[in-house]
Amino acid sequence: MYASDVTRTFPVSGTFSAPQRELYEVVLEANLAATAKAVPGNHWNEPHDKAVDVITKGLKDLGLLEGRVPQLVKSLAYRKFFMHKTGHWLGLDVHDVGDYKVADQWRLLEPGMVMTIEPGIYVAPGERSVDKRWRGIGIRIEDDVQVTRDGPDVLTRGLPTAVDEIQRHMGGRA
Numbered sequence: 001m002y003a004s005d006v007t008r009t010f011p012v013s014g015t016f017s018a019p020q021r022e023l024y025e026v027v028l029e030a031n032l033a034a035t036a037k038a039v040p041g042n043h044w045n046e047p048h049d050k051a052v053d054v055i056t057k058g059l060k061d062l063g064l065l066e067g068r069v070p071q072l073v074k075s076l077a078y079r080k081f082f083m084h085k086t087g088h089w090l091g092l093d094v095h096d097v098g099d100y101k102v103a104d105q106w107r108l109l110e111p112g113m114v115m116t117i118e119p120g121i122y123v124a125p126g127e128r129s130v131d132k133r134w135r136g137i138g139i140r141i142e143d144d145v146q147v148t149r150d151g152p153d154v155l156t157r158g159l160p161t162a163v164d165e166i167q168r169h170m171g172g173r174a
């Protein structure tokens with residue numbers, strides 16, 4: 001009777017176009033790097049901070065953002081493409097009750113806590129600041145993760161995230 005919350009992003013054609021694939025790989029890297037931060041003793045926002053770093057660097061490397069990564073993070077430039085947080089508590093409710101801060105400090109993660117990890121990149125169809133090929137592409141990869149003493153336990157690992165797995169699942173080119 002517990003809730004779950006999962007997102008996978010598939011190319012409608014069954015095969016990722018080059019720009020879709022390039023953005024997808026950035027989101028996947030952010031998902032994996034953020035998940036690795038879901039360990040006891042880290043604070044609530046560490047997975048999000050990591051996802052922001054990976055996504056900002058990826059957007060810069062692909063030319064959607066220009067400038068130095070630390071400055072782009074500080075100025076929140078990434079928010080044009082990644083405008084939500086990386087996760088939320090998960091339990092009896094999809095967005096479960098529970099504090100994210102205690103006494104104005106990010107809460108420390110403890111074994112047994114369950115959260116989502118859901119970085120994304122969304123390029124609006126009318127986003128004129130980027131090359132045409134990026135416009136209209138939206139990607140989110142959301143997993144449900146339990147914090148354990150042995151590290152992050154990805155409860156949704158049975159659902160494919162790798163590009164080749166998704167293409168195979170869609171009947172496209174693997």
Ligand SMILES: [Mn+2]
Nearest residue numbers: 005116118142
């Ligand atoms: Mn969610």
